[in-house]
Amino acid sequence: MLKRAHYTIALPLMAALLAPVALAASNSDCETALNKRDLVGAKGICTQALASQKAAASGNTPAQLETLARAHDNLGSLSMLNQQYREAETHYRASLAVRTRAYGKNHHNLSHSLVPLAESLVRLNQPGDAEKLLIQTLQLRQQALGKRSEAVARIHGTLATFYIRTNQIAKAQRQLADQISILEQLYPTGATATAKAYNSLAVVRKKEGQLPQAEAYFRRSIDIYERKNAANTLEISAPLLNLATQLTETNKLNEVESLLLRVKRIRQQFEGEESVGVADIHNRLGVLFNLLGMKEEAEKQLRTGLAIREKRLGTNHMLVAESCNNLGMLLMQANRLNEALAVLRHATVVIHSQTGPQSAQTIAAWEQLEKLYGRMIQQNNSAG
Known part of the structure; x- marks a missing residue:
């Protein structure tokens, strides 16, 4: 069988950023380097910015402490980008401590530290602790801003994403229902946030095997994006791609090419x-x-x-193995066995090196190669 891709959901933004402070090395300078993905240069700039903010926060005013917390947030973001999750946790905990000094322990602004801290804990395989922080964030926002506010809707979405990632589907569905209820009350004609929520709800329905409902929600998400003049944005590519995947899996192929070509144009742009x-x-x-x-x-x-993946990712990457496997299967179907052997061998080598000799992926790759060798032997015997 040819492999198909996973579903796509949009992840939430990790933190809201405030106005920069004009210092020798400022938070703004750090954020510029982060946005450019200049991770080497960002390390020095962001570290210097933190030192500057510590010196500037001597008065312990809320504004000074917020700027210091933001400097810790930025270094946490840098650590996340470098996959240094323990270091990221340290910075986010420091950020939380600073904001607690600035606002007290029950202020909704603590969420700017709590949400990224939860993400770092997820990456450190501590989902229970992460869930507690996200629920704390929800409660703080509900108490301060009301249960039907947009900020509360956003954290419902963040919790839903967390539950999807940790395969807690029933909890995810409840959070998404709450999020959509709030957003549809606030924006009766629709909003891009509502479209994202419907895409996530469709993913949940798909996981539960409720395919008609999933398809309907993917289409509703796309419709909202189009009505909000977001028909050619990266955001709409998620439900477009998810709908194309589901239609392919259910052998409803008439629309799939047009959906994929639409996503291709958006990504090229x-x-x-x-x-x-x-x-x-x-x-x-x-x-x-x-x-x-x-x-x-x-x-x-x-x-x-395959050519693009090899160029962008190198030859020893799992996505390259996926392309090689799909191409190899096609060549086997066409009885071009020698050509198939070359790409399937490479796929097996990559999968073996990336997942280990005992992984299910490696075992499946070797089984496919054995089938190919069997066909080649049979073909040679018939020719002889």
Whole structure:
């Protein structure tokens, strides 16, 4: 079977940023480096910014302490980008301590520290502690801003995303229902936040096997984006791609090509002609065209996707293995066994190196190779 991609959900922003302070090395300078993904340069700039904010916070005013907390947030973000999750936790806890000094322990502004701290704990495989922090954030916002505020709706969405990631589907569904209820009351004609929530709810329905409801919610999400003049944004690509995936899996193929081509155009516009995201669409189109019996076009798409992935990711990457596996299966179907052998061998080597010799992926890859070797032996015997 050709592999298909996972569903996509949008993750929440980790922290809200306040106005910069004009210092030699400012939070704004740090954030500029982070936005540019200049992680090497950002380390020095953000560390200097933190030192500057510590010196400037001697008066312990709420504004000074908030700026200091923001400096810790920025270093936490840098650590997250570098996958240094324990260091990120340290900075976010420092940020929380500073904001507690500034506002007290029951102020909703603590959420700017609590949400990213929870994310760092998820990455450290401490989901129970992360959940407590997110529930604390929800309670603080409800007490300060009311249960039907937009800020409360956002944290319902954050909790839903957390529950989806930790496979707590019933809890995720309740949070999404609360989020959508609030947003539809606040924005009766729809909002992009509502569209994101419907996409996430569709993912939950899909996980529960409720396919008609999932398809309906994916379409509702797309419709809201289009009505809010967001028809050509990266955000709409999530429900478009999820709908295309579900339709492919349920063999409802008529719309799939147009959906995938639409996502491809969006990704080309925002990410570039040869981005990893565009390569993913080439791979998906290859899978689709193979299902439709369009073998020549399927091979073209799969080879294009493979070439981009190798260029962007290197040859020893699991996405490269995925492309090689899909191309190898197509070549086997066409009885081009020697060509199939080359790409399936490479897929097996990559999977073995990335997941280990005993992983389910490695075992499956070797089983596929054994089938290919069996067909090659049979073919040679028949020719002899």
